[in-house]
Amino acid sequence: MLDTLQNLYVGFSVALSPTVLLYAVVGCVIGTLVGVLPGIGPLAGISLLLPASFGLDPTSAIVLLAGIYYGAMYGGSTTSILMRIPGEAASVMTCIDGYEMTRKGRAGPALAIAAVGSYIAGTVSVVGLMLLAPPLAAFALRFGPPEYTALLLLGLLVLAYMSGGSVLKSLAMAALGLLLGMIGIDTMTGFFRFHYGLVELGDGIGIVPVAVGLFGLSEILLTAGQEKPPEVIKPKLRDLLPSRAEWRDSAWPIARGTFLGFLIGIIPGSAHIISSFVSYAVERRVSKHPERFGHGAIEGVAGPESANNSATSGAFVPMLALGVPSGPIPAVMLAALMVHGMSPGPLLIQQQPALFWGFIASMYVGNVVLLILNLPLVGLFVNILRVPYPLLYPAILVFCVLGVYAVNGSVIDVWIMIVMGGLGYLLRKFDFETAPIVLGVVLAPMLEMSFRQSLAMSSGSYAIFVNRPIAATMLACGLALLLLGLVPFFARGVDWRRAFGLSPSSELEKEDHR
Amino acid sequence: MKRILISVLSICAIGFAVSQAGAQETFPNRPITVVAPFPPGGVADLTARPVAAAMEKILKNPVIVTNKTGAGGAVGMSFVANSKPDGYTLLMALSSISIIPEADKLFDRKPAYTMDQLVPLALISADPTILVVPTGSPSKSVKDFVADAKKRPGEISYSSSGVYGTLHMAMEMLSHAAGIKLKHIPYGGAGPAITAVLGGHQDTLASGPAAVVAHIKGGKLRPLAGWGAKRIAALPDLPTFKELGYDIEFYIWAGMFAPRGTPEPVLKRLRDSLRQTVQEAAFKDAMAKLDTPIAYLDAPEFQKFWDKDAKMLADAIKRIGKIEEKEQK
Numbered sequence: 001m002l003d004t005l006q007n008l009y010v011g012f013s014v015a016l017s018p019t020v021l022l023y024a025v026v027g028c029v030i031g032t033l034v035g036v037l038p039g040i041g042p043l044a045g046i047s048l049l050l051p052a053s054f055g056l057d058p059t060s061a062i063v064l065l066a067g068i069y070y071g072a073m074y075g076g077s078t079t080s081i082l083m084r085i086p087g088e089a090a091s092v093m094t095c096i097d098g099y100e101m102t103r104k105g106r107a108g109p110a111l112a113i114a115a116v117g118s119y120i121a122g123t124v125s126v127v128g129l130m131l132l133a134p135p136l137a138a139f140a141l142r143f144g145p146p147e148y149t150a151l152l153l154l155g156l157l158v159l160a161y162m163s164g165g166s167v168l169k170s171l172a173m174a175a176l177g178l179l180l181g182m183i184g185i186d187t188m189t190g191f192f193r194f195h196y197g198l199v200e201l202g203d204g205i206g207i208v209p210v211a212v213g214l215f216g217l218s219e220i221l222l223t224a225g226q227e228k229p230p231e232v233i234k235p236k237l238r239d240l241l242p243s244r245a246e247w248r249d250s251a252w253p254i255a256r257g258t259f260l261g262f263l264i265g266i267i268p269g270s271a272h273i274i275s276s277f278v279s280y281a282v283e284r285r286v287s288k289h290p291e292r293f294g295h296g297a298i299e300g301v302a303g304p305e306s307a308n309n310s311a312t313s314g315a316f317v318p319m320l321a322l323g324v325p326s327g328p329i330p331a332v333m334l335a336a337l338m339v340h341g342m343s344p345g346p347l348l349i350q351q352q353p354a355l356f357w358g359f360i361a362s363m364y365v366g367n368v369v370l371l372i373l374n375l376p377l378v379g380l381f382v383n384i385l386r387v388p389y390p391l392l393y394p395a396i397l398v399f400c401v402l403g404v405y406a407v408n409g410s411v412i413d414v415w416i417m418i419v420m421g422g423l424g425y426l427l428r429k430f431d432f433e434t435a436p437i438v439l440g441v442v443l444a445p446m447l448e449m450s451f452r453q454s455l456a457m458s459s460g461s462y463a464i465f466v467n468r469p470i471a472a473t474m475l476a477c478g479l480a481l482l483l484l485g486l487v488p489f490f491a492r493g494v495d496w497r498r499a500f501g502l503s504p505s506s507e508l509e510k511e512d513h514r
Numbered sequence: 515m516k517r518i519l520i521s522v523l524s525i526c527a528i529g530f531a532v533s534q535a536g537a538q539e540t541f542p543n544r545p546i547t548v549v550a551p552f553p554p555g556g557v558a559d560l561t562a563r564p565v566a567a568a569m570e571k572i573l574k575n576p577v578i579v580t581n582k583t584g585a586g587g588a589v590g591m592s593f594v595a596n597s598k599p600d601g602y603t604l605l606m607a608l609s610s611i612s613i614i615p616e617a618d619k620l621f622d623r624k625p626a627y628t629m630d631q632l633v634p635l636a637l638i639s640a641d642p643t644i645l646v647v648p649t650g651s652p653s654k655s656v657k658d659f660v661a662d663a664k665k666r667p668g669e670i671s672y673s674s675s676g677v678y679g680t681l682h683m684a685m686e687m688l689s690h691a692a693g694i695k696l697k698h699i700p701y702g703g704a705g706p707a708i709t710a711v712l713g714g715h716q717d718t719l720a721s722g723p724a725a726v727v728a729h730i731k732g733g734k735l736r737p738l739a740g741w742g743a744k745r746i747a748a749l750p751d752l753p754t755f756k757e758l759g760y761d762i763e764f765y766i767w768a769g770m771f772a773p774r775g776t777p778e779p780v781l782k783r784l785r786d787s788l789r790q791t792v793q794e795a796a797f798k799d800a801m802a803k804l805d806t807p808i809a810y811l812d813a814p815e816f817q818k819f820w821d822k823d824a825k826m827l828a829d830a831i832k833r834i835g836k837i838e839e840k841e842q843k
Contacts, residue, residue, distance in 0.1 A: 190678050
């Protein structure tokens with residue numbers, strides 16, 4: 001412990017040196033921007049800035065890139081809350097309740113809670129990263145294909161809890177998402193599936209165009225279809241800060257989101273996206289008033305936003321402790337280290353203590369910077385809502401197209417976004433939720449790959465899922481969840497979800513029909 | 515925020531304007547674009563950037579690297595193959611340039627590009643893959659490994675960066691030369707493939723040395739042999755398969771290409787600049803940091819190298835053939 005404090009002292013002396021501090025601030029500002037702009041997510045942002053970091057010293061470079069990563073997680077909530085456009089994929093869940101809060105004139109509190117939640121999650125999870133990195137990283141390595149399959153199945157099972165409306169409808173949407181996720185190269189055999197002669201479809205459908213289309217475009221289309229334009233919400237100063245009740249309601253979601261996000265972040269994969277879905281589902285599940293979800297529940301903003309920030313720190317655990325990338329973003333950051341002649345590996349912490357502890361300390365500093373940066377911006381961002389819709393919406397449309405195009409420089413992605421916008425419009429007219437589609441698209445390729453890898457490892461025997469303890473435990477949990485849900489269904493023959501207080505309240509539903 | 519957005523927009527606009535502008539008289543008189551068909555941080559990208567920086571100095575003309583990614587590199591490669599042959603659009607390609615058209619042939623697909631749409635300019639680097647196992651593995655040498663694989667055919671598993679990917683090819687050549695049967699578990703990239711072996715989920719893999727040297731020094735992985743004609747500098751004690759009597763050679767290489775039809779004087783200018791590039795101190799330094807050996811070959815020798823390499827890969831792909839799910843049982 002004393003060692004840690006001493007190391008941390010060294011770290012802070014690195015992190016607070018003017019140059020490193022400057023790059024932390026620059027990274028946070030760029031990250032916030034990257035998060036705010038729809039389409040361009042942290043991966044695209046870091047990739048674009050990677051070459052620029054080659055000229056810096058390694059500590060500044062890694063601090064800059066990390067700043068972009070967690071800065072994007074802060075910024076991603078802004079457009080989600082204000083315009084129902086996910087600034088990056090991990091903010092999809094924030095769209096649902098965050099935007100409803102905006103429509104009720106509570107945009108300020110939603111943004112403030114997102115920033116504070118992100119700050120708490122960011123800071124607490126760095127403590128976790130600092131103290132637990134080596135043992136946790138070793139645990140993360142034990143996640144092979146069978147464990148991963150079990151985890152993803154568990155994730156799909158909590159889907160049913162996510163829905164505000166009909167479970168059947170949300171499962172149908174998840175299935176649609178999974179089907180969309182089947183497009184692209186079959187990773188086990190190299191066959192192209194459903195590509196219709198388009199090389200670009202070989203990689204499958206990207207999450208960004210799907211999310212921006214289903215959420216952002218469909219919202220714009222729905223608004224355009226209304227008989228009279230929605231009122232311009234003029235925010236008042238006293239409405240900018242959360243009320244006492246909102247603070248109270250957010251405390252536990254932030255705590256749970258932080259914990260969940262960190263744990264999920266460690267496990268390789270697109271952790272920050274999944275963590276926000278899981279957090280939302282958990283909040284809904286434990287809430288005394290689950291019917292409020294989907295209608296502007298602040299818990300639905302606080303939980304996922306904390307989780308996705310916490311997951312970013314979690315993702316650094318295997319990267320720093322073992323030199324193993326836990327996802328595409330840490331992979332790019334590892335490349336940045338390699339360019340500076342540092343071989344990322346199990347010896348990184350010992351060989352480069354100034355880098356490791358400087359990095360840790362800079363994350364504490366960075367989170368403070370982001371809080372200071374984001375809280376005053378709440379007032380500014382909320383004022384965007386004053387812009388009349390005939391001006392605001394075309395502008396948003398332009399930025400959606402620009403952002404989605406920028407990710408891969410692909411026109412096909414823009415088309416996917418437009419098609420998804422149309423699809424989202426139709427589905428929402430028929431009262432289908434679109435979030436499960438995004439989850440399906442995220443999970444499908446990972447689930448398919450890990451499932452088929454597992455079976456290839458076992459030469460086709462399903463026993464592999466039961467013989468490995470971690471996988472078996474998770475599958476048992478999933479099964480228990482499923483059975484628990486089915487018991488009242490058979491016992492009383494009523495809507496089993498009522499037993500969990502999950503049945504949608506009919507008045508609220510009607511209110512939502514437009 | 516609006517102001518920020520406007521400035522972002524205008525930067526984009528300037529970018530487009532710059533790439534469109536310029537007349538054609540002396541080459542080069544406007545920015546040259548080097549397309550890296552893989553994402554930033556990958557081998558193609560990391561090689562392209564120092565090359566571009568050096569070329570910029572030599573040609574006294576901006577050289578920009580852009581990443582055009584997708585479909586295992588096919589998107590970027592076909593983009594260059596089908597672009598105007600004026601020397602302003604170049605390609606930094608890896609070994610996979612020869613794999614994709616072969617795989618397209620195998621699946622009766624309309625090829626994204628053909629190799630004769632591109633002319634080689636220079637080979638920049640070539641890194642032999644090495645065979646690694648976790649330190650806990652009973653195999654201490656290639657001899658142990660092959661004996662073990664013969665004892666239990668199809669049971670030793672190896673991870674790879676993807677089906678028909680370079681790492682898959684390297685292992686297929688080894689299996690063929692040693693007469694062994696291994697179990698292939700493809701992953702989505704070299705990073706996850708290495709992680710899988712570190713976690714003990716798969717038994718072995720072929721990898722570029724740079725990505726695993728730290729794990730070898732950290733005592734997590736053990737190298738068994740390399741695919742190069744010569745031993746690699748970073749691991750001088752590691753034997754090559756050739757020394758051990760297996761006639762296989764495999765490199766992950768990076769080379770520069772231009773679209774076919776580029777005028778001869780332009781090609782010459784580019785080749786000359788690349789010859790000077792590999793002698794630049796800054797370039798050598800950048801490659802040393804990446805643990806990647808420079809292996810410069812000028813166009814004629816590179817063409818020969820490429821032909822041989824492409825033939826070898828084509829044979830390997832034909833041997834693998836289409837992977838049928840049933841076969842794995």
